[in-house]
Amino acid sequence: MKNLALLISAALVSTSAAATGYYSDNKSTVKIKNNSDGNHVTVYQASPSSYDGNTSDVLIDYDSDYNYVTVNQYGEKNTSDVDINYNSDNNSVYVRQSGYYNNSKVGIQNYADDNTVGVYQDGNWNYSDVNIDKGDWNNVHVDQYGDYNMSNVDILGENSDYNYVSVSQGGDYSKSDVLINDYYYGPTSYNTVYVTQTNNDYSNVEITKGSSYNTVYVTQY
Secondary structure, eight states: OOOHHHHHHHHHHHHHHHHHHHTTTEEEEEEEEEOOHEEEEHHHEEEOOOOOOOEEEEEEEEOOSSSSEEEEEEEEEEEEEEEEEEOOOOOOOEEEEEEESSSEEEEESSSSOOEEEEEEESSSOOEEEEEEESOOOOOOEEEEESSSSEEEEEEEEOOSSSHHHHEEESSSSSSEEEEEEOSSSSSBBSSSSEEEEOOOOOOEEEEETOOOOOEEEEEOO
């Protein structure tokens, strides 16, 4: 019954956004909390350039596992914020933004492990921020197509290990920042990061404060 109720709620969110998104700005908030498992949520929002954009907030919290969330935003100046916290494991979240000046933020924190996150941005001047803080075995994929895009990835201690991150930027004048930082005085190790860029792009990678045995590949062509 818990799963069915959330599916109905998600359907209403998606339908409402689809019906009104072309005429006004919308906000969607989805919370999956307190040992809530196996739910499927879909958010759809669209905004024309004349408006300020839509906002989607998704929270998976407190031992909530095996949930599947998709966020689809079309237009300009949309914002998506996804947080997976406190021992919430094996969740899948996919964010797709098409248009200009969109912003995606993903946080995997407080011993949230084995989660999969995909961020796909198509257009110019988009921004993606991924923060893994005290989480292991997470998979994050960021794909940006267009010019002047920015990707920021932070893998922070303590004990943020065995995470896999890939960043692909296709277009000109884009920038990728990757930081692996053991600032909580626990090992931040065995993480793997791939960065692929094309044409007039900039990549910055910093591994610092005792972070060991990490592997980073940067390909520019």
